[in-house]
Amino acid sequence: MKIxxxxxRNTLLLLxxxxxxxxxxxxxxYVVNPSTEQGRGNLKFLIGGLGNTILLSVCAxxxxxxxxxxxxxxxxxxxxxxxxxxxxxxxxxxxxxxLVLLLWVYYGLPxxxxxxxxxxxxxxxxxxxSDSAFEAEIFRAGIQSIAKGQTxxxxxxxxxxxxxxxxxxxxxxxRRILPPLxxxxxxxxxxxxxxxxxxxxxxxxxxxxxxxxxxxxxxIYTILVIEYLILILIVSQGVRWLERKMGSDERG
Amino acid sequence: xxxxxxxxxxxxxxxxxxWFGDFxxxxxxxxxxxxxxxxxxxxxxxxxxSTAIRCINRLERHESGQISVDGINxxxxxxxxxxxxxxxxxxxxQFNLFPHLTVIENLTLGPIRAxxxxxxxxxxxxxxxxxxxxxxxxxxxxxGQLSGGQQQRVAIARSLCMEPKILLFDEPTSALDPEMxxxxxxxxxxxxxxxxxxxxxTHEMGFARKVADTMxxxxxxxxxxxxxxxxxxxxxxxxxxxEFLSQILSH
Numbered sequence: 001m002k003i004x005x006x007x008x009r010n011t012l013l014l015l016x017x018x019x020x021x022x023x024x025x026x027x028x029x030y031v032v033n034p035s036t037e038q039g040r041g042n043l044k045f046l047i048g049g050l051g052n053t054i055l056l057s058v059c060a061x062x063x064x065x066x067x068x069x070x071x072x073x074x075x076x077x078x079x080x081x082x083x084x085x086x087x088x089x090x091x092x093x094x095x096x097x098x099l100v101l102l103l104w105v106y107y108g109l110p111x112x113x114x115x116x117x118x119x120x121x122x123x124x125x126x127x128x129x130s131d132s133a134f135e136a137e138i139f140r141a142g143i144q145s146i147a148k149g150q151t152x153x154x155x156x157x158x159x160x161x162x163x164x165x166x167x168x169x170x171x172x173x174x175r176r177i178l179p180p181l182x183x184x185x186x187x188x189x190x191x192x193x194x195x196x197x198x199x200x201x202x203x204x205x206x207x208x209x210x211x212x213x214x215x216x217x218x219x220i221y222t223i224l225v226i227e228y229l230i231l232i233l234i235v236s237q238g239v240r241w242l243e244r245k246m247g248s249d250e251r252g
Numbered sequence: 253x254x255x256x257x258x259x260x261x262x263x264x265x266x267x268x269x270x271w272f273g274d275f276x277x278x279x280x281x282x283x284x285x286x287x288x289x290x291x292x293x294x295x296x297x298x299x300x301x302s303t304a305i306r307c308i309n310r311l312e313r314h315e316s317g318q319i320s321v322d323g324i325n326x327x328x329x330x331x332x333x334x335x336x337x338x339x340x341x342x343x344x345x346q347f348n349l350f351p352h353l354t355v356i357e358n359l360t361l362g363p364i365r366a367x368x369x370x371x372x373x374x375x376x377x378x379x380x381x382x383x384x385x386x387x388x389x390x391x392x393x394x395x396g397q398l399s400g401g402q403q404q405r406v407a408i409a410r411s412l413c414m415e416p417k418i419l420l421f422d423e424p425t426s427a428l429d430p431e432m433x434x435x436x437x438x439x440x441x442x443x444x445x446x447x448x449x450x451x452x453x454t455h456e457m458g459f460a461r462k463v464a465d466t467m468x469x470x471x472x473x474x475x476x477x478x479x480x481x482x483x484x485x486x487x488x489x490x491x492x493x494x495e496f497l498s499q500i501l502s503h
Contacts (some may be wrong), residue, residue, distance in 0.1 A: 149348035
């Protein structure tokens with residue numbers, strides 16, 4: 001998951017190469033030429049999906065983090081039924097392809113539950129559900145990495161389960177959990193492109209719609225690739241920064 | 253359960269058994285500790301001494317037999333576990349301080365969260381115990397910034413902040429460098445003088461001789477010998493105990 005800025009710059013240059021050398025009339029960059037009104041409009045339309053891509057991913061991540069924690073805790077219990085619940089949840093949710101889950105939540109859930117769900121929330125729910133199984137595993141590993149003596153010490157000074165988690169275990173586990181959580185955000189930003197299939201106006205959907213009206217898939221999808229690249233690059237740099245900060249914060 | 257009219261023991265273990273899978277760690281352990289009594293448990297590693305004291309505050313669950321603390325019978329009932337833990341403090345071999353909290357936060361967490369004490373009252377309490385273990389100046393540091401001996405003294409102060417009637421020590425000096433052992437033993441000896449009921453698992457025989465009211469020798473999950481220290485050291489009854497003592501005292 002580690003992307004070096006230099007690698008990405010090289011990739012970008014490679015992508016630009018045909019553009020710079022000019023490949024005759026195969027290219028039609030006028031569709032996204034910022035100096036023309038049409039190009040400007042198209043670019044604005046494409047980039048206009050960015051907000052939804054980010055909002056969708058962040059909402060889904062927040063929900064999946066909470067869900068993941070709620071699923072991870074029973075997995076650490078001494079009660080076998082609670083552990084069993086954790087196993088079944090993780091295995092089942094991991095087994096369903098995101099695209100299938102997405103279609104089911106958008107088209108199936110409203111009928112099954114008798115509720116109406118808009119495209120955005122259908123996307124958030126599907127993304128969050130599918131990601132929650134992975135979050136649960138991340139949390140479980142992070143919490144298990146904290147020495148057992150910490151729980152024992154907390155118990156002997158009278159802390160109950162909730163306070164032990166809240167004041168002793170989670171604050172320590174979170175340092176180890178945050179970096180993989182950051183990676184999940186990167187993953188979420190990419191995988192959210194699937195939500196275009198149900199009509200969510202995010203980056204990918206915008207590109208698809210523009211291709212239909214402009215008949216310029218090569219140029220428009222190239223822009224789409226660049227949009228994702230820039231977005232992911234910025235976020236992964238943020239994750240790396242977070243990793244360093246957390247690492248240096250470890251005391252003793 | 254079975255109330256008798258004799259004085260209630262601080263800790264009473266009757267025929268306690270404990271298994272780890274197929275391995276029987278405790279075999280019919282009987283132990284009675286009176287209020288203010290100091291018991292030192294010794295024995296070879298794997299003899300069940302740590303397991304025995306960890307059963308007293310339910311860090312391990314005993315499978316059969318009875319344990320009672322101050323007349324409270326220890327059962328699967330959570331309230332009995334909580335009631336016993338409120339009376340019993342524990343000091344661990346590895347200190348088990350909370351590394352993300354400062355010394356003072358380590359000390360006040362229990363009083364604030366478990367005893368509902370106000371922050372300022374808990375702080376006063378913590379400072380008085382830090383004074384008692386002679387490191388008041390380290391209050392704002394993190395455990396990782398202290399020496400092992402200091403960390404263990406913080407851990408002792410942390411237990412004291414819960415104002416327990418009984419303190420359990422699980423090899424409190426085994427993880428320490430030799431030059432730090434004395435400062436911890438000194439604090440423990442002072443605690444003993446103050447009348448605290450204590451069970452100490454340790455190999456520090458000098459400390460045991462000085463502080464213990466009763467010496468207990470365990471081997472293979474059984475209490476093999478239990479006697480006052482004079483008798484225990486000068487005239488051990490069993491061969492196993494004799495052998496152990498000669499090994500440990502020859503160094």
